[in-house]
Amino acid sequence: MSVRCRLCRHEIHDADVRVCCRCGWVMDKWCAENHRPWCPRLGAESWLGAVEI
Ligand SMILES: [Zn+2]
Ligand SMILES: [Zn+2]
Known part of the structure; x- marks a missing residue:
C-alpha cells in the first residue's frame, strides 16, 4: 500500500x-x-489575512 503526497505527488x-x-x-x-x-x-488566521492578486 502506497500513499501519494498531495502536494508534490511523490509516493510516500x-x-x-x-x-x-x-x-x-x-x-x-x-x-x-x-x-x-x-x-x-x-493557518486560519493568516489565511484570512492573505490577499491573493
Ligand atoms: Zn511532498
Ligand atoms: Zn493542512
Whole structure:
C-alpha cells in the first residue's frame, strides 16, 4: 500500500515521514512544513489575512 503526497505527488513509502494534516491532506513531512502557512485549518488566521492578486 502506497500513499501519494498531495502536494508534490511523490509516493510516500516510509510511514515515518507521512503526515496527515488536520485539513485532511496527506503529505510527506517536508511538504507538510511548506503547506502549513497556507493550510485552511492550521493557518486560519493568516489565511484570512492573505490577499491573493
Ligand atoms: Zn511532498
Ligand atoms: Zn493542512
